[in-house]
Amino acid sequence: MPRLTLLLMIHLLTAAPAAVGIQADDRVIVNPGVAIGAFSDEALKDIFLGRRTTWLDGSRVVVVVVLREGATHAHLLRLLDKNAEQFLIGWKKLVFTGRGFMPDIVDSEEALVALVARTPGAIGIVDGAKVTNAVRSFPLK
Amino acid sequence: MSHRHQTIPPLLLMAAAAAIQGADDFGLQMHGFVSQGYLLTEGDNYLGPTTGGGTFDFNEFALNLTATPVDRLRLGVQIFARSIGNYGGDSPEIDWAYADYRFSETLGVTVGRFKITHGLYNEDRDLDMTRTEIFQPMTVYSTRLRDVYIAIDGAQVYASLPCASFGSLDAVLYIGGQSYDSSGSVAMEYENTGYFNSVDSVTVQRIIGGALTWNSPIEGLRARASLFDAHHLEVDGANDGTLVAAGGGPLGSNVLGNTAITSTMQDLWSGILSLEYQFHDLVVAGEYNREYGKVNAQNATSLYANVPGAGGTTTAVNLGSAYTAMTDYRRMEGAYLSASYRITQKCDLALVRSVGFADYQHRGLAFTRAWTVAARYDILDNWLVKAEWDFVQGTQEIFSMENPAGITRDWQIFALKTTVDF
Numbered sequence: 001m002p003r004l005t006l007l008l009m010i011h012l013l014t015a016a017p018a019a020v021g022i023q024a025d026d027r028v029i030v031n032p033g034v035a036i037g038a039f040s041d042e043a044l045k046d047i048f049l050g051r052r053t054t055w056l057d058g059s060r061v062v063v064v065v066v067l068r069e070g071a072t073h074a075h076l077l078r079l080l081d082k083n084a085e086q087f088l089i090g091w092k093k094l095v096f097t098g099r100g101f102m103p104d105i106v107d108s109e110e111a112l113v114a115l116v117a118r119t120p121g122a123i124g125i126v127d128g129a130k131v132t133n134a135v136r137s138f139p140l141k
Numbered sequence: 142m143s144h145r146h147q148t149i150p151p152l153l154l155m156a157a158a159a160a161i162q163g164a165d166d167f168g169l170q171m172h173g174f175v176s177q178g179y180l181l182t183e184g185d186n187y188l189g190p191t192t193g194g195g196t197f198d199f200n201e202f203a204l205n206l207t208a209t210p211v212d213r214l215r216l217g218v219q220i221f222a223r224s225i226g227n228y229g230g231d232s233p234e235i236d237w238a239y240a241d242y243r244f245s246e247t248l249g250v251t252v253g254r255f256k257i258t259h260g261l262y263n264e265d266r267d268l269d270m271t272r273t274e275i276f277q278p279m280t281v282y283s284t285r286l287r288d289v290y291i292a293i294d295g296a297q298v299y300a301s302l303p304c305a306s307f308g309s310l311d312a313v314l315y316i317g318g319q320s321y322d323s324s325g326s327v328a329m330e331y332e333n334t335g336y337f338n339s340v341d342s343v344t345v346q347r348i349i350g351g352a353l354t355w356n357s358p359i360e361g362l363r364a365r366a367s368l369f370d371a372h373h374l375e376v377d378g379a380n381d382g383t384l385v386a387a388g389g390g391p392l393g394s395n396v397l398g399n400t401a402i403t404s405t406m407q408d409l410w411s412g413i414l415s416l417e418y419q420f421h422d423l424v425v426a427g428e429y430n431r432e433y434g435k436v437n438a439q440n441a442t443s444l445y446a447n448v449p450g451a452g453g454t455t456t457a458v459n460l461g462s463a464y465t466a467m468t469d470y471r472r473m474e475g476a477y478l479s480a481s482y483r484i485t486q487k488c489d490l491a492l493v494r495s496v497g498f499a500d501y502q503h504r505g506l507a508f509t510r511a512w513t514v515a516a517r518y519d520i521l522d523n524w525l526v527k528a529e530w531d532f533v534q535g536t537q538e539i540f541s542m543e544n545p546a547g548i549t550r551d552w553q554i555f556a557l558k559t560t561v562d563f
Contacts, residue, residue, distance in 0.1 A: 058243075097264045
């Protein structure tokens with residue numbers, strides 16, 4: 001029993017930063033060329049888990065993420081109900097079985113905004129304060 | 142060389158992918174991975190010479206290219222090589238190479254060589270980075286049978302159907318064929334029976350199958366039913382153990398010569414029922430598998446008689462052939478229950494209980510009862526190390542030809558492995 005308690009404590013300690021860092025004003029951003037009016041939670045899950053690979057016009061969905069770093073990624077993981085490793089493993093399954101493309105991984109949210117702005121079909125999640133006029137943005141629940 | 146290595150369409154796909162290299166608009170991506178392991182067994186050799194000092198002959202390599210040259214169309218190819226004891230020999234092969242077209246978000250078609258959706262994790266057999274264990278549960282995903290189930294050349298249709306508050310359904314149907322290596326794992330499976338001394342060819346007329354997945358409204362809970370049929374699986378070979386060279390026997394004696402064998406399984410059926418639940422850092426999965434096939438073997442045995450030869454010797458004279466037939470059944474059954482838990486941000490632990498029987502109508506014969514304990518540590522996002530210990534009771538997975546000194550019922554596996562991907 002003490003071992004179980006220890007495992008639980010380790011788990012809570014490691015999970016805590018992700019839980020407390022979530023920001024309410026995170027936004028979904030897309031390239032201006034993406035013709036979409038809104039996102040449901042299910043649609044976002046399908047996109048960020050690699051299950052949805054094309055937009056309605058048939059063009060490719062390009063997922064952009066800041067891996068591991070920051071509260072925004074934690075927000076995304078909470079939405080997907082995945083931990084960071086499960087998120088990454090899911091994408092690697094798609095890539096190495098030939099069923100999908102790996103997300104584009106950037107170092108910062110500023111870089112994410114810039115990449116989404118210049119990449120047709122790109123989508124990402126950032127802190128609302130980082131959003132610029134170069135992208136379209138939507139609220140994230 | 143097997144036909145698997147000579148397939149032309151995948152090479153055309155590779156050429157197409159290479160031609161568009163550098164064109165960012167096409168979303169060209171290149172990824173790969175490298176694995177190196179160490180495998181030690183105690184009690185019995187498993188997959189190769191693994192007792193004593195163990196073996197480092199345990200590795201995998203893969204390199205793939207994918208691109209979207211036009212909207213809705215995805216092209217991809219992956220080259221893969223592995224060596225695990227007697228299997229693979231690091232011979233590069235085309236793992237998958239396909240064209241995938243999505244008519245909509247809910248309907249698509251794949252043509253070429255693609256991985257088979259069979260059970261929850263068949264497509265992930267070679268992908269260490271996707272699980273905690275080194276070996277998938279051997280009673281459902283036997284390493285020895287990887288080549289039978291891993292991929293086919295053909296076409297598949299896949300569809301998704303939202304079911305409102307009941308979640309959603311994913312369906313896939315595939316049809317195609319396969320070219321087996323005459324010295325590969327299927328051939329070894331037959332040679333291990335002792336009925337064949339050598340296998341000349343392994344062919345299958347057609348493979349057809351599908352899977353239905355229910356993504357339940359409960360987050361993380363999914364169930365799948367999978368069915369696979371390999372139609373007219375034929376193995377041609379020989380048992381030449383009784384061949385006596387000309388003059389090799391006493392005067393007047395009749396002796397048996399080569400026996401040419403054609404073994405035909407009209408249909409090899411495999412069905413898997415699967416259930417998986419992922420709750421935060423815990424993943425629990427259970428699967429049940431049955432295989433059924435009726436085997437008809439035709440034997441043509443050459444008969445010889447030794448007659449007086451020149452200078453007081455004897456000479457073997459061919460008297461013609463005798464034909465015999467026999468029927469056997471493949472009635473394998475397997476199941477497992479696994480739990481994997483991420484105890485820290487970098488470390489997973491897994492516990493697996495597996496049970497299997499070589500013949501579900503005679504469960505007292507060859508069987509497997511195994512406990513598996515495994516740990517995984519992610520040094521980086523793309524670099525992991527793993528350790529695994531298996532305690533196995535039963536000889537279902539043990540080949541007598543790999544254990545000429547005899548087989549023990551209780552045996553153990555200790556494995557280490559590291560994988561880097563990019």
